[in-house]
Amino acid sequence: MENTYPSLPHKGVRPSLRKRLLPIGRRAWTRLLIKLSGLAVLLLAWGLITGLGYVAPSQLPSPIATLQTMSHMLGDGSLVVHALSSLKRVFLGFAVAFAIALPLGLMLGSSRLLRDAINPIVELLRPIPPLAFISLAILWLGIDEWSKISIIIYGAFFPLLLNITGGISQVDPVHIRAAQSLGAGKLHIFWHVTLRAAIPNMMIGIRSGMGMAFICLVGSELIAANEGLGFLIQEGRYMFKTDQVLVGMITIGIIGYFINLLLTTLEKLLLRWK
Amino acid sequence: MNFAKGVDLTLHEGTPILSFEGVTVAFKSPGHSADRPVLSRLKLTVDEGEFICLLGPSGCGKTTLLNCVAGFQPYEGNIYYNGARIEKPGKERGVVFQEYALFPWFTVEQNVEFGLRVNGVQASERKERARHYIEMVGLAGFEKHYPGKLSGGMKQRAGLARVLANEPGILLMDEPFAALDEQTREKLQAELLGLWEQQRKTCLFVTHSIQEAVYLADRVIVLQPNPARIALDLRIDLPRLRNRHDERLLQFQSRISDALREGERPYGEHLSVITA
Numbered sequence: 001m002e003n004t005y006p007s008l009p010h011k012g013v014r015p016s017l018r019k020r021l022l023p024i025g026r027r028a029w030t031r032l033l034i035k036l037s038g039l040a041v042l043l044l045a046w047g048l049i050t051g052l053g054y055v056a057p058s059q060l061p062s063p064i065a066t067l068q069t070m071s072h073m074l075g076d077g078s079l080v081v082h083a084l085s086s087l088k089r090v091f092l093g094f095a096v097a098f099a100i101a102l103p104l105g106l107m108l109g110s111s112r113l114l115r116d117a118i119n120p121i122v123e124l125l126r127p128i129p130p131l132a133f134i135s136l137a138i139l140w141l142g143i144d145e146w147s148k149i150s151i152i153i154y155g156a157f158f159p160l161l162l163n164i165t166g167g168i169s170q171v172d173p174v175h176i177r178a179a180q181s182l183g184a185g186k187l188h189i190f191w192h193v194t195l196r197a198a199i200p201n202m203m204i205g206i207r208s209g210m211g212m213a214f215i216c217l218v219g220s221e222l223i224a225a226n227e228g229l230g231f232l233i234q235e236g237r238y239m240f241k242t243d244q245v246l247v248g249m250i251t252i253g254i255i256g257y258f259i260n261l262l263l264t265t266l267e268k269l270l271l272r273w274k
Numbered sequence: 275m276n277f278a279k280g281v282d283l284t285l286h287e288g289t290p291i292l293s294f295e296g297v298t299v300a301f302k303s304p305g306h307s308a309d310r311p312v313l314s315r316l317k318l319t320v321d322e323g324e325f326i327c328l329l330g331p332s333g334c335g336k337t338t339l340l341n342c343v344a345g346f347q348p349y350e351g352n353i354y355y356n357g358a359r360i361e362k363p364g365k366e367r368g369v370v371f372q373e374y375a376l377f378p379w380f381t382v383e384q385n386v387e388f389g390l391r392v393n394g395v396q397a398s399e400r401k402e403r404a405r406h407y408i409e410m411v412g413l414a415g416f417e418k419h420y421p422g423k424l425s426g427g428m429k430q431r432a433g434l435a436r437v438l439a440n441e442p443g444i445l446l447m448d449e450p451f452a453a454l455d456e457q458t459r460e461k462l463q464a465e466l467l468g469l470w471e472q473q474r475k476t477c478l479f480v481t482h483s484i485q486e487a488v489y490l491a492d493r494v495i496v497l498q499p500n501p502a503r504i505a506l507d508l509r510i511d512l513p514r515l516r517n518r519h520d521e522r523l524l525q526f527q528s529r530i531s532d533a534l535r536e537g538e539r540p541y542g543e544h545l546s547v548i549t550a
Contacts (some may be wrong), residue, residue: 010388177371178371181365185392192392196377273421
């Protein structure tokens, strides 16, 4: 009859050993396992198809061969060099696009007149895929670094601009009124109300802009590049190194995954109130 | 004259804090070339410390009237608050909104501090005052909560604390309890009166509920639409807290509903009554 005794008041119950070692619950582990098993099935299918000789290794190398190429390229540092030069382009392009889209979006978002004036231009340019600008980029900027980056800038720009504009223009007028009647001036309202209210939309713009930057990356590296993940994929095709093509693709996938993870974490941090 | 039935002039000992002189507001109405007048040459005087309920059917212009005082709505004519014409929103006229209008990205504490912050009050004093008013509205312990996590009643408490912390001269409330369930509404009504007894701030409270009006107000002003006219200006000099089933309260209620029913007559007929 132990449990009829009044329990002793302790300062804090020590969590079980398992919980202390693994700070996430059993449920989360099960989910992680399920997620990983999906990946495992894909790898297994890939391994079976290649292992049983249904496709030639020149068409699709086995996962093990691909992994070997990857570890080899990691070992000699070439993969890191390619990845870094691609990342540099993506981030530089994204940063420039953001630097232009932010003030422009703030302006367009707060003025209906400006929106009406600029909208037709935006709507005409937006359906043109960034890769269609490669020829112009080469004609105008040559084949150096900035012609590649300009494609990325263009690609990231519209998702950023449209979402920033949308966020700013959709601020609930009742929040502006509340702020006004509490004595807030224009600057305070802009900083504490308009900008804060626009953050959810801005984050959508940042995420899709970053996505576009990666999409444009491979295309932009078609322009006389001699390093970069897109270049790796191109070169792999010319030289019939299908494993190198796959390594380039997988690396882009992994980098994209982690950048998205970073952005979702940032979003959660900024939007704790949601 | 403006001395409508029910106004006992001997009770008018206060000093006017708010006065409306020939206030006119017209909205563009779709399909009509002429603007639809919502308020037309309205006259009204509000004394310091009065609790006034503006009562009327939807679309009668009561919210427009309140928005004019808040400074949200441009108007013709003059509205004077403490002798100065109202031109734009100001912190001396605090507004409590029906939809709460709390900033969802700020915690309860940050919301309550907002007015002080934008008016340059030091952080330490800000904290102190926010704590005081949060406690006053019964939200102690919820300082760090975001509005999205609060119930409607708690949101409106926070909205009230945010306005009170700014220490305005007049409280403008636009159907603040209309979105709440009955029990919460009655509870908040009683609590609002408790706060009002402490502070004796002038209140302009818009409602469409007769019961709410007679329970809260010193003076109920019944508005009739198209354009808004004062159909009844009724002083309710019963001590608080009032019993909702008090016989005298019920009598006031029936006088108000009579005045409201007047307006259901055809427009032309009413016009002839006035001009007669």
